[in-house]
Amino acid sequence: MSADTAYTTVFGSLDRYEKGGVQVIDDRVTNYAFSNCFEIASKAAPYERVVFGQNQIYVLETVRAEGVSPWFTCAHDEFALCMDGEVEVHLVKLEAEQTVPDAEHNGAVLVKGEPRGAKMGWMRLRRGHQALLPKNAAYQFRAARPSVLVLQTCKGDLSVERWAEICQTA
Amino acid sequence: MNAIADTVPVQATEPHATLGYRAFQLGGFSFRRDEYFAHIGWTTADGRPLSHTMDIGAFLRALMRDVAWGFFYGGVNFDHVFGTTNHYKTVDLYAGRFNATMKAAGVDRLENFPTPQIAATFEQMLDDWTNAGFDPFAAPQETGSPYGRKNGSNTAKITRARELATRCVGLKGDLDLRSDERGAPVNRAFADVPQEQPELHPEPGFENEVHAFNLFGFLSRSQVTWNPSFTSVVKHSYMCPTTEEHILPIIHANDRVEWFFQMCDEIHWDCADKTTGKPLARVIMKAGDMAAMPAYCRHQGYSPKRSMLLVWENGSPSLVYEIQRGESPEVPVVF
Numbered sequence: 001m002s003a004d005t006a007y008t009t010v011f012g013s014l015d016r017y018e019k020g021g022v023q024v025i026d027d028r029v030t031n032y033a034f035s036n037c038f039e040i041a042s043k044a045a046p047y048e049r050v051v052f053g054q055n056q057i058y059v060l061e062t063v064r065a066e067g068v069s070p071w072f073t074c075a076h077d078e079f080a081l082c083m084d085g086e087v088e089v090h091l092v093k094l095e096a097e098q099t100v101p102d103a104e105h106n107g108a109v110l111v112k113g114e115p116r117g118a119k120m121g122w123m124r125l126r127r128g129h130q131a132l133l134p135k136n137a138a139y140q141f142r143a144a145r146p147s148v149l150v151l152q153t154c155k156g157d158l159s160v161e162r163w164a165e166i167c168q169t170a
Numbered sequence: 171m172n173a174i175a176d177t178v179p180v181q182a183t184e185p186h187a188t189l190g191y192r193a194f195q196l197g198g199f200s201f202r203r204d205e206y207f208a209h210i211g212w213t214t215a216d217g218r219p220l221s222h223t224m225d226i227g228a229f230l231r232a233l234m235r236d237v238a239w240g241f242f243y244g245g246v247n248f249d250h251v252f253g254t255t256n257h258y259k260t261v262d263l264y265a266g267r268f269n270a271t272m273k274a275a276g277v278d279r280l281e282n283f284p285t286p287q288i289a290a291t292f293e294q295m296l297d298d299w300t301n302a303g304f305d306p307f308a309a310p311q312e313t314g315s316p317y318g319r320k321n322g323s324n325t326a327k328i329t330r331a332r333e334l335a336t337r338c339v340g341l342k343g344d345l346d347l348r349s350d351e352r353g354a355p356v357n358r359a360f361a362d363v364p365q366e367q368p369e370l371h372p373e374p375g376f377e378n379e380v381h382a383f384n385l386f387g388f389l390s391r392s393q394v395t396w397n398p399s400f401t402s403v404v405k406h407s408y409m410c411p412t413t414e415e416h417i418l419p420i421i422h423a424n425d426r427v428e429w430f431f432q433m434c435d436e437i438h439w440d441c442a443d444k445t446t447g448k449p450l451a452r453v454i455m456k457a458g459d460m461a462a463m464p465a466y467c468r469h470q471g472y473s474p475k476r477s478m479l480l481v482w483e484n485g486s487p488s489l490v491y492e493i494q495r496g497e498s499p500e501v502p503v504v505f
Contacts, residue, residue, distance in 0.1 A: 010434055055482070
Protein backbone atom coordinates (compact mmCIF):
# COMPACT_ATOMS: atom_id res chain seq x y z
CA MET A 1 0.00 0.00 0.00
CA SER A 2 1.48 3.36 -0.94
CA ALA A 3 2.06 6.00 1.69
CA ASP A 4 -0.68 8.31 0.43
CA THR A 5 -3.40 5.68 0.69
CA ALA A 6 -2.21 3.85 3.82
CA TYR A 7 -4.37 4.13 6.93
CA THR A 8 -3.04 4.87 10.40
CA THR A 9 -4.92 3.20 13.21
CA VAL A 10 -4.96 5.51 16.24
CA PHE A 11 -4.62 3.78 19.60
CA GLY A 12 -4.40 5.49 22.97
CA SER A 13 -1.78 5.09 25.67
CA LEU A 14 -0.97 6.43 29.14
CA ASP A 15 1.44 8.89 27.56
CA ARG A 16 -0.75 9.87 24.67
CA TYR A 17 -4.51 9.93 24.49
CA GLU A 18 -7.06 12.40 23.25
CA LYS A 19 -10.38 12.40 25.06
CA GLY A 20 -13.66 13.02 23.26
CA GLY A 21 -16.75 14.08 25.15
CA VAL A 22 -20.50 14.53 25.31
CA GLN A 23 -21.86 17.52 23.41
CA VAL A 24 -25.17 18.08 25.17
CA ILE A 25 -28.22 19.21 23.21
CA ASP A 26 -30.93 18.59 25.81
CA ASP A 27 -29.98 15.99 28.39
CA ARG A 28 -28.07 15.41 31.63
CA VAL A 29 -24.42 14.83 30.77
CA THR A 30 -23.80 12.45 33.70
CA ASN A 31 -26.35 9.99 32.27
CA TYR A 32 -23.69 9.03 29.70
CA ALA A 33 -21.01 8.34 32.39
CA PHE A 34 -18.31 9.44 29.95
CA SER A 35 -14.72 8.62 30.90
CA ASN A 36 -11.41 7.51 29.40
CA CYS A 37 -9.44 4.47 30.57
CA PHE A 38 -6.02 6.09 30.05
CA GLU A 39 -7.01 9.14 32.07
CA ILE A 40 -8.38 6.90 34.84
CA ALA A 41 -5.21 4.79 34.87
CA SER A 42 -2.97 7.84 34.87
CA LYS A 43 -4.53 8.93 38.18
CA ALA A 44 -5.01 5.53 39.83
CA ALA A 45 -2.88 3.61 42.29
CA PRO A 46 -1.33 0.41 40.94
CA TYR A 47 -3.90 -2.40 40.72
CA GLU A 48 -6.86 -0.36 41.97
CA ARG A 49 -9.88 -1.79 40.16
CA VAL A 50 -11.72 1.37 39.10
CA VAL A 51 -15.23 0.71 37.79
CA PHE A 52 -15.84 2.65 34.57
CA GLY A 53 -18.76 0.63 33.22
CA GLN A 54 -21.62 -0.93 35.19
CA ASN A 55 -24.71 -2.81 34.10
CA GLN A 56 -26.50 -4.22 37.14
CA ILE A 57 -24.11 -6.78 38.72
CA TYR A 58 -21.63 -6.58 35.84
CA VAL A 59 -18.73 -4.14 35.56
CA LEU A 60 -15.80 -3.19 33.41
CA GLU A 61 -12.84 -2.02 35.47
CA THR A 62 -9.78 0.00 34.49
CA VAL A 63 -6.54 -1.10 36.13
CA ARG A 64 -3.19 0.63 36.18
CA ALA A 65 -0.76 -2.29 36.02
CA GLU A 66 2.57 -1.32 37.55
CA GLY A 67 4.94 -3.62 39.42
CA VAL A 68 3.62 -6.85 40.95
CA SER A 69 -0.07 -7.14 41.91
CA PRO A 70 -1.57 -9.05 44.82
CA TRP A 71 -2.90 -12.52 44.03
CA PHE A 72 -6.58 -12.37 43.09
CA THR A 73 -9.16 -15.11 42.68
CA CYS A 74 -12.82 -15.25 41.68
CA ALA A 75 -15.70 -17.73 41.71
CA HIS A 76 -16.49 -16.93 38.05
CA ASP A 77 -14.43 -16.34 34.92
CA GLU A 78 -12.97 -12.90 34.34
CA PHE A 79 -11.10 -11.45 31.38
CA ALA A 80 -8.26 -8.96 31.08
CA LEU A 81 -7.71 -6.83 27.97
CA CYS A 82 -4.38 -5.01 27.68
CA MET A 83 -4.86 -1.48 26.32
CA ASP A 84 -1.27 -0.23 26.72
CA GLY A 85 2.14 -1.56 27.70
CA GLU A 86 3.07 -5.13 28.54
CA VAL A 87 1.69 -7.24 31.37
CA GLU A 88 2.50 -10.77 32.51
CA VAL A 89 -0.33 -12.84 33.96
CA HIS A 90 0.69 -15.72 36.26
CA LEU A 91 -1.83 -18.43 37.17
CA VAL A 92 -2.04 -20.95 40.01
CA LYS A 93 -4.69 -23.69 40.26
CA LEU A 94 -5.87 -23.01 43.80
CA GLU A 95 -6.47 -25.81 46.26
CA ALA A 96 -10.11 -25.94 47.33
CA GLU A 97 -9.63 -24.29 50.73
CA GLN A 98 -8.27 -21.10 49.11
CA THR A 99 -11.01 -20.67 46.52
CA VAL A 100 -14.04 -18.43 47.12
CA PRO A 101 -16.34 -20.54 49.36
CA ASP A 102 -19.57 -19.27 47.80
CA ALA A 103 -19.73 -20.31 44.14
CA GLU A 104 -22.27 -17.50 43.53
CA HIS A 105 -20.02 -14.76 44.96
CA ASN A 106 -19.57 -11.94 42.46
CA GLY A 107 -16.28 -10.21 41.74
CA ALA A 108 -12.64 -10.81 42.55
CA VAL A 109 -11.22 -11.25 46.06
CA LEU A 110 -7.68 -11.29 47.40
CA VAL A 111 -6.11 -14.68 48.01
CA LYS A 112 -5.32 -15.07 51.71
CA GLY A 113 -1.59 -15.62 52.01
CA GLU A 114 0.49 -17.19 49.27
CA PRO A 115 -1.49 -19.20 46.73
CA ARG A 116 -1.21 -22.96 47.22
CA GLY A 117 -1.65 -25.24 44.26
CA ALA A 118 -0.14 -26.24 40.94
CA LYS A 119 1.42 -23.58 38.77
CA MET A 120 -0.73 -23.36 35.63
CA GLY A 121 1.67 -21.20 33.64
CA TRP A 122 1.87 -17.60 32.54
CA MET A 123 1.09 -15.27 29.64
CA ARG A 124 2.58 -12.07 28.29
CA LEU A 125 -0.01 -9.56 27.03
CA ARG A 126 0.63 -6.56 24.83
CA ARG A 127 -1.82 -3.99 23.50
CA GLY A 128 -4.98 -5.61 22.17
CA HIS A 129 -4.36 -9.00 23.78
CA GLN A 130 -7.15 -10.46 25.90
CA ALA A 131 -6.61 -13.17 28.52
CA LEU A 132 -8.96 -15.56 30.28
CA LEU A 133 -8.70 -15.44 34.08
CA PRO A 134 -10.33 -18.80 34.77
CA LYS A 135 -12.60 -19.17 37.77
CA ASN A 136 -11.06 -20.51 40.99
CA ALA A 137 -7.53 -19.88 39.74
CA ALA A 138 -5.27 -17.37 41.47
CA TYR A 139 -3.85 -14.72 39.18
CA GLN A 140 -1.14 -12.12 39.55
CA PHE A 141 -0.21 -9.30 37.17
CA ARG A 142 3.39 -8.17 36.71
CA ALA A 143 4.27 -5.06 34.71
CA ALA A 144 7.78 -3.63 34.49
CA ARG A 145 6.39 -0.28 33.28
CA PRO A 146 2.99 1.37 33.85
CA SER A 147 0.41 -0.34 31.66
CA VAL A 148 -3.37 -0.34 31.33
CA LEU A 149 -5.77 -3.28 31.65
CA VAL A 150 -9.55 -3.45 31.25
CA LEU A 151 -11.20 -6.21 33.29
CA GLN A 152 -14.54 -7.82 32.42
CA THR A 153 -16.01 -9.07 35.68
CA CYS A 154 -18.79 -8.58 38.25
CA LYS A 155 -18.82 -5.83 40.85
CA GLY A 156 -17.15 -7.18 43.96
CA ASP A 157 -15.36 -6.42 47.20
CA LEU A 158 -12.37 -4.84 45.43
CA SER A 159 -14.30 -2.72 42.91
CA VAL A 160 -13.66 1.00 43.42
CA GLU A 161 -16.34 3.49 42.37
CA ARG A 162 -15.56 7.20 42.00
CA TRP A 163 -17.81 8.22 39.12
CA ALA A 164 -17.83 11.94 39.87
CA GLU A 165 -14.04 11.99 39.62
CA ILE A 166 -13.66 9.97 36.41
CA CYS A 167 -16.70 11.14 34.42
CA GLN A 168 -17.54 14.28 32.50
CA THR A 169 -19.87 16.34 34.71
CA ALA A 170 -20.45 19.49 32.67
CA MET B 171 -31.76 -19.24 2.98
CA ASN B 172 -32.34 -20.79 6.35
CA ALA B 173 -34.99 -23.20 7.47
CA ILE B 174 -37.43 -20.52 8.66
CA ALA B 175 -37.68 -18.92 5.25
CA ASP B 176 -38.33 -22.28 3.64
CA THR B 177 -41.20 -23.29 5.88
CA VAL B 178 -43.16 -20.11 6.64
CA PRO B 179 -45.31 -18.80 3.79
CA VAL B 180 -44.25 -15.40 2.46
CA GLN B 181 -46.52 -13.13 0.47
CA ALA B 182 -44.53 -12.11 -2.60
CA THR B 183 -45.44 -11.17 -6.16
CA GLU B 184 -43.89 -12.49 -9.35
CA PRO B 185 -40.84 -10.48 -10.44
CA HIS B 186 -41.71 -7.08 -11.94
CA ALA B 187 -41.66 -7.27 -15.75
CA THR B 188 -39.18 -4.41 -16.19
CA LEU B 189 -37.33 -4.01 -12.88
CA GLY B 190 -37.10 -7.72 -12.09
CA TYR B 191 -37.76 -7.41 -8.34
CA ARG B 192 -40.53 -9.02 -6.31
CA ALA B 193 -42.87 -6.96 -4.13
CA PHE B 194 -43.77 -8.20 -0.62
CA GLN B 195 -46.73 -7.89 1.71
CA LEU B 196 -46.59 -8.38 5.48
CA GLY B 197 -49.87 -7.77 7.29
CA GLY B 198 -50.93 -4.23 6.41
CA PHE B 199 -47.47 -3.23 5.11
CA SER B 200 -46.38 -3.39 1.46
CA PHE B 201 -42.77 -3.33 0.22
CA ARG B 202 -41.40 -2.78 -3.29
CA ARG B 203 -38.11 -1.58 -4.70
CA ASP B 204 -37.16 0.16 -7.90
CA GLU B 205 -33.79 1.25 -9.27
CA TYR B 206 -33.04 3.69 -6.41
CA PHE B 207 -35.55 3.26 -3.61
CA ALA B 208 -37.42 1.01 -1.24
CA HIS B 209 -41.09 2.00 -0.98
CA ILE B 210 -43.09 1.10 2.12
CA GLY B 211 -46.86 1.50 2.09
CA TRP B 212 -49.53 1.19 4.78
CA THR B 213 -53.03 2.32 5.66
CA THR B 214 -53.62 4.70 8.55
CA ALA B 215 -56.12 4.00 11.33
CA ASP B 216 -58.74 6.13 9.59
CA GLY B 217 -58.25 4.35 6.29
CA ARG B 218 -55.97 6.67 4.34
CA PRO B 219 -53.06 5.34 2.32
CA LEU B 220 -49.60 6.51 3.41
CA SER B 221 -46.12 5.71 2.14
CA HIS B 222 -42.45 6.14 2.96
CA THR B 223 -39.39 6.05 0.73
CA MET B 224 -35.80 5.09 1.63
CA ASP B 225 -32.62 4.97 -0.43
CA ILE B 226 -32.30 1.29 -1.38
CA GLY B 227 -28.69 1.06 -0.18
CA ALA B 228 -29.62 2.44 3.25
CA PHE B 229 -32.67 0.18 3.39
CA LEU B 230 -30.74 -2.98 2.51
CA ARG B 231 -27.95 -2.18 5.00
CA ALA B 232 -30.54 -1.78 7.75
CA LEU B 233 -32.45 -4.89 6.67
CA MET B 234 -29.16 -6.84 6.69
CA ARG B 235 -28.51 -6.02 10.35
CA ASP B 236 -32.08 -6.71 11.44
CA VAL B 237 -31.99 -10.12 9.74
CA ALA B 238 -28.48 -11.06 10.88
CA TRP B 239 -29.16 -10.05 14.48
CA GLY B 240 -32.51 -11.81 14.71
CA PHE B 241 -34.12 -8.38 15.46
CA PHE B 242 -31.48 -7.63 18.14
CA TYR B 243 -32.22 -6.00 21.50
CA GLY B 244 -35.17 -3.61 21.54
CA GLY B 245 -35.87 -1.21 18.69
CA VAL B 246 -34.15 -1.28 15.30
CA ASN B 247 -35.10 1.94 13.50
CA PHE B 248 -34.25 1.83 9.80
CA ASP B 249 -34.64 5.63 9.84
CA HIS B 250 -36.85 8.25 11.54
CA VAL B 251 -40.05 6.50 10.36
CA PHE B 252 -39.72 2.76 9.86
CA GLY B 253 -38.44 -0.10 12.02
CA THR B 254 -38.94 -3.10 14.29
CA THR B 255 -39.13 -3.79 18.03
CA ASN B 256 -38.05 -7.20 19.29
CA HIS B 257 -40.21 -8.92 21.90
CA TYR B 258 -38.07 -12.09 21.59
CA LYS B 259 -40.91 -14.33 20.42
CA THR B 260 -42.79 -11.75 18.40
CA VAL B 261 -41.71 -8.58 16.61
CA ASP B 262 -43.48 -5.25 16.13
CA LEU B 263 -43.24 -3.69 12.68
CA TYR B 264 -44.00 0.02 12.65
CA ALA B 265 -44.11 3.16 10.56
CA GLY B 266 -44.27 6.54 12.28
CA ARG B 267 -44.87 5.08 15.76
CA PHE B 268 -41.67 6.58 17.20
CA ASN B 269 -41.85 9.82 15.24
CA ALA B 270 -43.50 12.50 17.41
CA THR B 271 -45.11 14.33 14.48
CA MET B 272 -46.52 11.27 12.74
CA LYS B 273 -47.73 9.76 16.00
CA ALA B 274 -49.53 12.99 16.96
CA ALA B 275 -51.10 13.13 13.50
CA GLY B 276 -52.41 9.60 13.92
CA VAL B 277 -50.87 8.37 10.68
CA ASP B 278 -48.61 5.74 12.25
CA ARG B 279 -49.12 1.99 12.00
CA LEU B 280 -47.81 -0.82 14.22
CA GLU B 281 -48.43 -4.52 13.78
CA ASN B 282 -47.09 -7.45 15.77
CA PHE B 283 -45.93 -10.62 14.01
CA PRO B 284 -44.63 -14.01 15.17
CA THR B 285 -40.85 -13.85 14.76
CA PRO B 286 -40.69 -16.67 12.15
CA GLN B 287 -43.18 -14.85 9.92
CA ILE B 288 -41.43 -11.49 9.82
CA ALA B 289 -38.02 -13.19 9.67
CA ALA B 290 -39.02 -15.21 6.61
CA THR B 291 -40.37 -12.14 4.80
CA PHE B 292 -37.30 -10.03 5.64
CA GLU B 293 -34.90 -12.80 4.59
CA GLN B 294 -36.58 -13.29 1.23
CA MET B 295 -36.82 -9.53 0.61
CA LEU B 296 -33.12 -9.10 1.41
CA ASP B 297 -32.19 -11.95 -0.90
CA ASP B 298 -34.39 -10.79 -3.78
CA TRP B 299 -33.37 -7.13 -3.58
CA THR B 300 -29.61 -7.61 -3.12
CA ASN B 301 -27.86 -7.81 -6.49
CA ALA B 302 -24.60 -9.55 -7.34
CA GLY B 303 -21.69 -7.31 -6.39
CA PHE B 304 -23.47 -5.49 -3.55
CA ASP B 305 -22.64 -6.57 0.01
CA PRO B 306 -24.97 -4.81 2.47
CA PHE B 307 -22.65 -5.81 5.37
CA ALA B 308 -19.69 -3.90 3.86
CA ALA B 309 -18.76 -0.22 4.00
CA PRO B 310 -19.63 1.78 0.85
CA GLN B 311 -15.99 1.97 -0.34
CA GLU B 312 -15.66 -1.81 -0.15
CA THR B 313 -18.53 -2.94 -2.30
CA GLY B 314 -20.46 -2.30 -5.48
CA SER B 315 -23.66 -0.40 -6.14
CA PRO B 316 -27.07 -1.35 -4.78
CA TYR B 317 -28.80 0.56 -7.60
CA GLY B 318 -30.38 -0.48 -10.87
CA ARG B 319 -32.49 -3.35 -12.10
CA LYS B 320 -32.35 -6.92 -10.83
CA ASN B 321 -28.90 -8.32 -11.55
CA GLY B 322 -28.15 -11.67 -9.95
CA SER B 323 -27.91 -12.19 -6.21
CA ASN B 324 -25.38 -12.31 -3.38
CA THR B 325 -26.87 -14.96 -1.11
CA ALA B 326 -23.54 -16.06 0.42
CA LYS B 327 -22.81 -12.53 1.68
CA ILE B 328 -26.24 -12.02 3.24
CA THR B 329 -26.41 -15.37 5.06
CA ARG B 330 -23.15 -15.20 7.04
CA ALA B 331 -23.57 -16.88 10.41
CA ARG B 332 -23.35 -14.58 13.43
CA GLU B 333 -20.12 -15.26 15.32
CA LEU B 334 -20.80 -15.98 18.99
CA ALA B 335 -18.22 -17.29 21.44
CA THR B 336 -19.67 -19.22 24.38
CA ARG B 337 -16.72 -18.56 26.74
CA CYS B 338 -13.82 -17.03 24.82
CA VAL B 339 -12.59 -16.85 21.24
CA GLY B 340 -9.83 -19.37 20.50
CA LEU B 341 -10.58 -21.89 23.27
CA LYS B 342 -10.83 -25.50 22.17
CA GLY B 343 -14.36 -26.14 20.95
CA ASP B 344 -15.26 -22.43 20.97
CA LEU B 345 -15.28 -19.79 18.21
CA ASP B 346 -12.11 -20.04 16.08
CA LEU B 347 -9.52 -17.33 15.60
CA ARG B 348 -9.59 -15.59 12.21
CA SER B 349 -6.86 -16.16 9.64
CA ASP B 350 -6.08 -15.82 5.95
CA GLU B 351 -6.67 -19.57 5.60
CA ARG B 352 -10.16 -19.24 7.09
CA GLY B 353 -11.04 -16.53 4.58
CA ALA B 354 -10.53 -13.61 6.95
CA PRO B 355 -7.64 -11.44 5.71
CA VAL B 356 -6.72 -8.17 7.45
CA ASN B 357 -8.91 -5.26 6.35
CA ARG B 358 -7.15 -2.54 4.31
CA ALA B 359 -7.85 0.05 7.02
CA PHE B 360 -6.18 -2.12 9.69
CA ALA B 361 -3.05 -3.04 7.71
CA ASP B 362 -0.90 -1.49 10.46
CA VAL B 363 -2.45 -3.48 13.33
CA PRO B 364 0.06 -5.96 14.90
CA GLN B 365 -0.94 -9.57 14.28
CA GLU B 366 1.27 -11.51 16.69
CA GLN B 367 -0.50 -13.63 19.31
CA PRO B 368 0.27 -13.26 23.02
CA GLU B 369 3.04 -15.43 24.46
CA LEU B 370 1.51 -18.41 26.27
CA HIS B 371 3.56 -20.54 28.67
CA PRO B 372 1.16 -23.17 30.03
CA GLU B 373 2.35 -25.95 32.30
CA PRO B 374 1.49 -29.45 31.01
CA GLY B 375 -2.22 -30.14 31.45
CA PHE B 376 -3.24 -26.46 31.54
CA GLU B 377 -3.04 -25.73 27.80
CA ASN B 378 -6.75 -24.91 27.49
CA GLU B 379 -6.92 -22.74 30.63
CA VAL B 380 -3.84 -20.59 30.15
CA HIS B 381 -5.48 -18.79 27.28
CA ALA B 382 -5.18 -15.42 25.61
CA PHE B 383 -5.59 -14.15 22.07
CA ASN B 384 -4.97 -11.03 20.03
CA LEU B 385 -8.38 -9.34 20.12
CA PHE B 386 -7.28 -6.35 18.03
CA GLY B 387 -5.81 -8.74 15.44
CA PHE B 388 -9.07 -10.72 15.47
CA LEU B 389 -11.07 -7.52 14.89
CA SER B 390 -8.73 -6.30 12.14
CA ARG B 391 -9.85 -9.41 10.23
CA SER B 392 -13.58 -8.77 10.54
CA GLN B 393 -15.17 -9.07 7.11
CA VAL B 394 -18.24 -7.00 8.02
CA THR B 395 -19.07 -3.61 9.54
CA TRP B 396 -21.40 -2.77 12.45
CA ASN B 397 -21.98 -6.34 13.60
CA PRO B 398 -21.45 -6.95 17.34
CA SER B 399 -20.13 -10.48 17.87
CA PHE B 400 -19.45 -12.21 21.20
CA THR B 401 -15.76 -12.68 22.07
CA SER B 402 -15.86 -13.28 25.85
CA VAL B 403 -18.63 -14.12 28.29
CA VAL B 404 -19.01 -13.68 32.07
CA LYS B 405 -22.45 -14.96 33.06
CA HIS B 406 -24.77 -12.58 31.10
CA SER B 407 -22.01 -10.00 30.47
CA TYR B 408 -21.17 -10.15 26.78
CA MET B 409 -18.22 -8.44 25.14
CA CYS B 410 -19.50 -7.76 21.61
CA PRO B 411 -16.71 -5.95 19.75
CA THR B 412 -17.18 -4.97 16.13
CA THR B 413 -15.46 -2.94 13.42
CA GLU B 414 -17.20 0.21 12.28
CA GLU B 415 -16.93 2.24 9.09
CA HIS B 416 -19.27 4.83 7.58
CA ILE B 417 -22.70 5.01 9.30
CA LEU B 418 -24.41 2.52 11.59
CA PRO B 419 -27.19 1.51 9.18
CA ILE B 420 -29.83 1.53 11.90
CA ILE B 421 -30.75 3.82 14.78
CA HIS B 422 -30.70 1.49 17.76
CA ALA B 423 -33.26 2.00 20.53
CA ASN B 424 -32.14 -0.58 23.07
CA ASP B 425 -34.56 -1.87 25.70
CA ARG B 426 -31.70 -1.81 28.26
CA VAL B 427 -28.56 0.16 29.04
CA GLU B 428 -25.56 -0.69 26.90
CA TRP B 429 -22.01 0.65 27.00
CA PHE B 430 -19.54 1.61 24.30
CA PHE B 431 -15.77 1.40 24.74
CA GLN B 432 -13.86 2.90 21.83
CA MET B 433 -10.72 0.84 21.31
CA CYS B 434 -9.13 2.81 18.44
CA ASP B 435 -9.79 5.77 16.15
CA GLU B 436 -13.13 7.53 16.68
CA ILE B 437 -16.90 7.43 16.32
CA HIS B 438 -19.43 10.25 16.65
CA TRP B 439 -22.83 9.24 18.03
CA ASP B 440 -26.17 10.96 17.55
CA CYS B 441 -28.37 10.27 20.57
CA ALA B 442 -32.09 11.03 20.52
CA ASP B 443 -35.19 10.29 22.56
CA LYS B 444 -36.24 6.79 21.56
CA THR B 445 -39.98 7.51 21.71
CA THR B 446 -40.10 10.82 19.86
CA GLY B 447 -36.80 11.14 17.99
CA LYS B 448 -35.96 14.45 19.69
CA PRO B 449 -32.15 15.06 19.60
CA LEU B 450 -30.54 14.76 23.05
CA ALA B 451 -26.76 14.68 22.67
CA ARG B 452 -23.75 14.03 20.47
CA VAL B 453 -21.17 11.71 21.99
CA ILE B 454 -17.68 12.00 20.50
CA MET B 455 -15.61 8.93 21.35
CA LYS B 456 -11.87 8.49 20.82
CA ALA B 457 -9.47 5.68 21.72
CA GLY B 458 -9.94 4.71 25.38
CA ASP B 459 -13.24 6.55 25.82
CA MET B 460 -16.16 4.86 27.56
CA ALA B 461 -19.81 5.96 27.49
CA ALA B 462 -23.17 4.56 28.52
CA MET B 463 -26.15 4.66 26.22
CA PRO B 464 -29.10 5.22 28.59
CA ALA B 465 -32.09 2.97 27.97
CA TYR B 466 -34.26 5.98 27.04
CA CYS B 467 -32.17 6.94 24.00
CA ARG B 468 -31.74 5.78 20.44
CA HIS B 469 -28.31 6.11 18.90
CA GLN B 470 -26.58 6.09 15.51
CA GLY B 471 -22.80 6.18 15.03
CA TYR B 472 -20.55 7.72 12.37
CA SER B 473 -17.06 6.26 11.93
CA PRO B 474 -14.83 8.15 9.43
CA LYS B 475 -12.16 5.41 9.44
CA ARG B 476 -12.79 1.75 10.16
CA SER B 477 -12.54 1.61 13.94
CA MET B 478 -12.74 -0.96 16.74
CA LEU B 479 -15.68 -0.55 19.09
CA LEU B 480 -16.43 -2.72 22.11
CA VAL B 481 -20.19 -2.95 22.52
CA TRP B 482 -20.82 -4.24 26.03
CA GLU B 483 -24.21 -5.85 26.64
CA ASN B 484 -26.02 -7.32 29.62
CA GLY B 485 -27.90 -10.16 27.95
CA SER B 486 -29.97 -11.12 30.99
CA PRO B 487 -33.34 -12.25 29.63
CA SER B 488 -35.17 -10.68 32.60
CA LEU B 489 -33.57 -7.24 32.26
CA VAL B 490 -35.98 -5.78 29.73
CA TYR B 491 -38.91 -6.62 31.99
CA GLU B 492 -37.14 -5.19 35.04
CA ILE B 493 -36.75 -1.89 33.18
CA GLN B 494 -40.40 -1.97 32.11
CA ARG B 495 -41.46 -2.54 35.73
CA GLY B 496 -39.21 0.25 36.93
CA GLU B 497 -37.01 -2.14 38.92
CA SER B 498 -33.95 -1.42 36.84
CA PRO B 499 -33.06 2.17 35.98
CA GLU B 500 -32.70 3.55 32.47
CA VAL B 501 -29.49 5.23 33.59
CA PRO B 502 -26.72 2.86 34.74
CA VAL B 503 -25.15 5.01 37.47
CA VAL B 504 -26.20 8.11 39.37
CA PHE B 505 -23.60 10.41 40.89
